Amino acid sequence: MAGRGRDDAAIAEALGMLAGVLGGNPNVVGMGAARQLSEFQKNNPPMFKGAYDPDGAQKWLKEIERIFRVTECADNQKVRFGTHMLSEEADDWWVAARTELEAAGNAEITWAGNRSVTEYAAKFTELSKYYTPYDEATGEFSKCVKFENGLRPEIKQAIGYQRIRVFSDLVDCCRIFEQDTKARAESYQQRVDRKGKNQNDRGKPCGQAGHRFHECTSNEKKCFKCGKGGHLAAECRLKTMTCFNCGEVGHISPQCPKPKKENQSGGKVFALSGSETSADDRLIRGTLW
Known part of the structure; x- marks a missing residue:
């Protein structure tokens, strides 16, 4: 059965090429068509049923073409006369093909x-x-x-x-x-596939108004150490900051919440008397000797 199915498919392909090889419009009827048909039938053209016969379509086509040459059949009648000799399965195929032709405005079958x-x-x-x-x-x-x-x-x-x-x-x-x-x-x-994948990787929009999808920061990575966006904790520079006021890590002295410490450097404050000031006045003024 499988072999027959393949052969039937081959026959269908051969029939499908029939009108393309012969050419002509199936709906064109020229002058003297009846006389030409009579001449055509006098040569006993064979019938083609489209049954189990893989080579039958090509042999039939060859014989039909021989009769066309003998009778000098007009080109616009070849398909009409040729398909007149189809029967059973072959005729069923032609009925479907003709319907397709008419639906396409008599365009040729692809x-x-x-x-x-x-x-x-x-x-x-x-x-x-x-x-x-x-x-x-x-x-x-x-x-x-x-x-x-x-x-x-x-x-x-x-x-x-x-x-x-x-x-x-x-x-x-x-x-x-x-x-x-x-x-x-x-x-x-x-x-298209890459674009779809990239959009999926970007996550879902937040659903809030006031900004566009590409401006949305809801999916932006944030650092849990400093609370700022744009980096992760492992990338955070805050951990390297040391406060000079309290000595703790995580902030700098201007941001230190603890009281500011007094100067503990041990330095001395010098006071000058009036005479000492007068004597050294030239140094303050920048006088050079």
């Missing part, structure tokens, strides 16, 4: 889906070999246009305006854009 550019290019190349016009001299142009139309919208928008018409160059440009976009997204997510 066949790349969730595939990477490399995966999409590999599948596109594999199925394109059954569409012989791509092998012609002018086929490179159409092949590039068809490949662009199947890209994811963000890649198509960035690459489409460059009008690259060499298939290998187009695939390389799409791959580089995809890789750069992924790298930018990862870099942005890393910045």
Whole structure:
């Protein structure tokens, strides 16, 4: 059962590329459509059910394309006639795909889906070999246009305006854009994660009015020795302060709560008599001999 599931998925992928390879608008009906359909059916086109047959989709597509060439089927009828030959599971797929086309205003289905550019290019190349016009001299142009139309919208928008018409160059440009976009997204997510972590580390706001979050001091570190903010007790300079008045550590003499002590240096106070003052007056005045 697991193997069948993988094969059914491969068939679905091949069907998903069908309209992209054949091209055309499923809702366009040109003049003489009934006559062209009659000519198409005269060649006994095979039905495709989409059942358990991994190679069935590609073989069917190859036979349908052969009949298109023989009957000179108009491009705007290829999808219409080709999908007319789908039944059962394959027809169910087409009904869903057509609904998607109509909802998008008849825009082409994005066949790349969730595939990477490399995966999409590999599948596109594999199925394109059954569409012989791509092998012609002018086929490179159409092949590039068809490949662009199947890209994811963000890649198509960035690459489409460059009008690259060499298939290998187009695939390389799409791959580089995809890789750069992924790298930018990862870099942005890393910045968001770091920013969120930094905000969590800053703590919660205090909830009080009158200041902004970055101005809030509720989470500011404070010293329990001096009660001041901006440092911790281990960093506090207060422990190195010694009072010259009382000899205790933790404050300086102008802040000392104890009574100021008198001068205890033992110095003497000298008094001069009048005659001594007169004799030494020249020294006080700074007279030099």
